[in-house]
Amino acid sequence: MAKSYLGKLVLHWCDECKTPVLGRKCLCGAETRQVQVTPPGDIRPAFQADIEHINNLYRLYFGVDLIPDNHIAVLNKIPDKDRMEEIVMGGAVVCAIRYLPDNQRWEVLPRIHSALYSRPARGFVIADDGAIESIKSGSSLLAPGLVDIHPDVMEGDEVLILTRDGECIGAGRARVGAKEAVNMDRGQIVRTRKAGQGICIPGESTWEDAIESNSTILTNVETEAVNFVRSIKSKNPDLFASVSYSGGKDSLATLLVVQKAIGKVPLIFSDTGLEFPETYKNIEDVVAGYDLEIIRTGAGDAFWETMEREGPPSVDARWCCSVCKLNPVKELIKENWGECLSFIGQRKYESLARMKSPRVWRNFKVQVQLSASPIQHWTALHVFLYLFQEKAPYNELYERRIDRIGCFMCPSSDIATFETIKIDYPELWKEWEQKLVDYREKNELPESWALNFEWRKRGETDDTSSYS
Ligand SMILES: [Zn+2]
Numbered sequence: 001m002a003k004s005y006l007g008k009l010v011l012h013w014c015d016e017c018k019t020p021v022l023g024r025k026c027l028c029g030a031e032t033r034q035v036q037v038t039p040p041g042d043i044r045p046a047f048q049a050d051i052e053h054i055n056n057l058y059r060l061y062f063g064v065d066l067i068p069d070n071h072i073a074v075l076n077k078i079p080d081k082d083r084m085e086e087i088v089m090g091g092a093v094v095c096a097i098r099y100l101p102d103n104q105r106w107e108v109l110p111r112i113h114s115a116l117y118s119r120p121a122r123g124f125v126i127a128d129d130g131a132i133e134s135i136k137s138g139s140s141l142l143a144p145g146l147v148d149i150h151p152d153v154m155e156g157d158e159v160l161i162l163t164r165d166g167e168c169i170g171a172g173r174a175r176v177g178a179k180e181a182v183n184m185d186r187g188q189i190v191r192t193r194k195a196g197q198g199i200c201i202p203g204e205s206t207w208e209d210a211i212e213s214n215s216t217i218l219t220n221v222e223t224e225a226v227n228f229v230r231s232i233k234s235k236n237p238d239l240f241a242s243v244s245y246s247g248g249k250d251s252l253a254t255l256l257v258v259q260k261a262i263g264k265v266p267l268i269f270s271d272t273g274l275e276f277p278e279t280y281k282n283i284e285d286v287v288a289g290y291d292l293e294i295i296r297t298g299a300g301d302a303f304w305e306t307m308e309r310e311g312p313p314s315v316d317a318r319w320c321c322s323v324c325k326l327n328p329v330k331e332l333i334k335e336n337w338g339e340c341l342s343f344i345g346q347r348k349y350e351s352l353a354r355m356k357s358p359r360v361w362r363n364f365k366v367q368v369q370l371s372a373s374p375i376q377h378w379t380a381l382h383v384f385l386y387l388f389q390e391k392a393p394y395n396e397l398y399e400r401r402i403d404r405i406g407c408f409m410c411p412s413s414d415i416a417t418f419e420t421i422k423i424d425y426p427e428l429w430k431e432w433e434q435k436l437v438d439y440r441e442k443n444e445l446p447e448s449w450a451l452n453f454e455w456r457k458r459g460e461t462d463d464t465s466s467y468s
Pocket residue numbers: 014015016017018026027028029030213
């Protein structure tokens with residue numbers, strides 16, 4: 001897929017501290033090294049559940065864990081059919097994982113650096129010394145260069161190519177299974193991929209180390225954001241100020257910055273009625289923890305009423321945003337203050353629409369709200385490092401492999417996430433599937449419509465607003 005830059009690629013690595021650094025210099029004084037990730041590069045930490053998920057997948061392929069204890073891993077979501085992520089350790093991409101919706105499974109795409117963390121116990125071939133140079137330069141492994149192949153390797157498997165000494169020199173897809181390979185005199189055994197960009201230097205570190213490495217950088221982005229908030233507030237002294245709070249990390253970081261800039265302001269929470277239980281809990285925690293006023297609004301049953309009429313929201317027809325968020329917020333503002341200033345946790349690395357959005361804007365559907373994004377230029381890693389540093393109570397969903405917080409059935413979610421939700425929240429999902437079945441039966445749609453996520457693909461266009 002085409003590369004899509006939404007901002008600079010900011011991920012660097014300090015080889016002294018073994019930490020990710022969001023700039024050219026680490027607090028320790030060392031120059032950092034840029035990590036070659038695929039754009040847009042909205043990198044984020046791998047939480048324990050992410051690490052377990054990745055290690056489970058990697059073990060299926062290679063018989064060993066990829067991510068050892070006490071090592072920092074960073075994830076980078078990249079454009080793909082459904083969901084694909086690069087895994088960064090030691091300052092390089094060491095592996096990628098990709099969800100294949102048609103096969104309903106994850107695929108592991110290793111890079112050569114993965115073998116620096118654990119020598120594969122399966123899923124490997126051993127190349128002859130004479131073949132090393134050509135494989136390193138990107139050529140395929142041919143039959144005469146094969147010394148050994150793990151007996152379980154099947155045609156089409158992802159494999160690592162090792163030397164006799166155990167050094168990994170390539171990665172790619174087996175063109176033949178092990179049984180066939182050992183009897184071949186010529187022909188391709190493994191088709192290699194470009195799979196070894198950059199340098200990888202493994203080493204132990206903690207997120208506390210990473211916070212320290214980034215502390216000057218975090219202070220700088222915080223100061224910039226605080227000054228931005230003060231400037232907007234001083235230009236609009238008479239507008240009622242608030243923070244739009246969704247329960248997600250971006251609105252929490254925004255809240256912290258706004259508090260430092262202008263003190264306590266109320267939160268506005270628009271309850272869609274389709275939130276995860278963790279989100280309601282997070283809102284309670286934040287309101288209590290920072291002793292804040294919260295102004296709740298919501299759409300009541302509007303979601304279900306609209307769904308009866310128009311069908312479920314889809315990728316192209318996301319009427320839910322207007323119905324459940326924008327309209328209630330507009331009414332709230334009109335009734336209470338006439339007009340208001342809202343700080344919103346919108347970031348350019350999230351999407352093209354948000355990259356193009358100015359930092360201060362008025363949504364054409366909510367003209368009474370002047371919106372401003374203090375963290376427009378932050379990556380997800382800036383946000384999380386800042387929240388870790390401030391010991392802020394972020395939503396527990398991030399530790400359950402849900403990285404975008406919103407309605408649980410958001411049609412913009414990827415299928416990989418839906419599969420996670422189905423397993424972790426069976427009741428929530430069952431209820432939703434029943435609603436889909438009801439709608440399908442009433443409207444005489446084919447059976448597959450409700451089952452295979454077809455409901456989220458429907459074609460009409462309406463609302464693709466960028467409101468968080
Ligand atoms: Zn350092």
